[in-house]
Amino acid sequence: MEESKKQACSLSSFLISLLIIIPLVYCAFFQLDQWKANLANWNSNLGFENKLDEGAPEQEPLKFLLRRLLRGEQRIQFEDTGFAYPSELHSDIYVSSKQVRFDTNSSKIYIHANQAAAIHIVRPYALKGDEAPIQLISPVEIQHGNTTPPACNHYHDAPAMVFSSGGFVGNIFHEFNDVLVPLFITSRHFRSHVIFMVTGFQHWFFNKYKKIFSQLSRYEAINAAETANGTVHCFPGAVIGLKYHDNLYLNRSDVPGGYSMFEFRDFLVKSFDFNIKKVSQLIEEEKPKLLLLSRAKTRKILNQVEVVKLMEELGFRVVPATLDMMMNFEEFAHIVNNCSVIVGVHGAGLTNELFLPNGAVVIQVVPLGLDWPGNACFGGPAVDMGLQYLEYKIEPQESSLYDLYAPDHPVTADPESMKAQGYQAFGAIYIDKQDVKINVERFRKTLVETMRLLGRPTNPLP
Secondary structure (H helix, E strand, O other): OHHHHHHHHHHHHHHHHHHHHHHHHHHHHHHHHHHHHHHHHHHHHHOOOOOOOOOOOOOOOHHHHHHOOOOHHHHHHHHHHOEEOOEOOOOEOEEEOOOEEEEOOOOEEEEEOOOOOEEEEEOOOOOOOOHHHHOOOOOEEEEEEOOOOOOOOEEOOOOEEEEEOOOOOOOHHHHHHHHHHHHHHHHHHHOEOOEEEEEOOOHHHHHHOHHHHHHHEOOOOEEOOOOOOOOEEEEOOEEEOOOOOEOOEOOHHHOOOOOOHHHHHHHHHHHHOOOOOEHHHHOOOOOOEEEEEOOOOOOOEOOHHHHHHHHHHOOOEEEEEOHHHHHOHHHHHHHHHOOOEEEEEOOHHHHHHHHOOEOOEEEEEEOOOOHHHHHHHHHHHHHHOOOEEEEEEOOHHHEHHHHOOOOOOHHHHOHHHHHHHOHHHHHHHHOOOOOEOOOHHHHHHHHHHHHHHOOOOOOOOO
């Protein structure tokens, strides 16, 4: 009887093991790729995807990676045809999982499909609604459907990402806002297995940001205007254009992988090998370092010597950002990373807040009439990226415009009314012709609050 029980138990164990092993063997040989894709998609939808490149996971199928850039009906269309082109508020992208041929001689992209031929003209720049930079971007023609593509001269085993490095590149705000952040949004989930095909290629730009580009792609970027040694590049798929969300902003719910500005800044920390990640790491310094952005042409601080004296009296170690200092981008980024505070009048230089450690303080001096761009470009983004933000909004008497116009003139008394004249007329006054003379007694309160946010005492008055 006892022996029969043992045999029964052994048989049961064998049958249970068999029931477990058979599905596993089936998945291993027949369903593993699909199972992995479904699991990755499920994790992505729930926000569980591993951040950045930790662990160097195995590359996902190309069509699945491309699919993650799409939503709703466009995703369904892509599944059916291998091609989709969602039009969003700020940007348009074209996504193909079919072979893509880029003729650099004619700036034409060919995507063959068994359907009626259609032509799409696209300027591959993130801000489609901003007419000024868009007009500087050369168009690319996409021929999709029953076309006769040219023969391939160069075969690539990674998908292409087509974008322009033209537009307002040359201004650090637009370099990050219009190109680098959108490129991160669109390409990061490819885990560097993507080739950048660049129109309006500028060598200095790619050299300046080589550490960023090398993290986003393991391949050398291709100049889309290069026609030597054959002109037709062939890719297994492509994304034409870049996704854009808002000024220096990532919408976590619309980014493959669920990245936000926190992950983007962490990406910068790793790309540039920054030493300081949190402002608390600088607490041992006797005086907190304050980086003062100096402007040379417009929106200058006319009484900067007086302002610096006040900062030093309150216990800050002031680091003036000279033009020579800012010429070497990487070195200057490391200087910013070692500061607890950055102060500047509204302008592109405040983009350097990206390199501050978490918890650092940004003080933006907002000139007359520039409240909205001040908050939209730097104030709101600073908070979203884990920084502490203070705003010093000048009074009319602190603006150089007060000396040019009567106190009751709309320029000084009602800047909002001047917007009716259009951006160019408005900008010619408030952006191009305005300097500031800071009221140091008013500004003192902002600096004292900065010390409090850093957990530092202020020096007693002399």
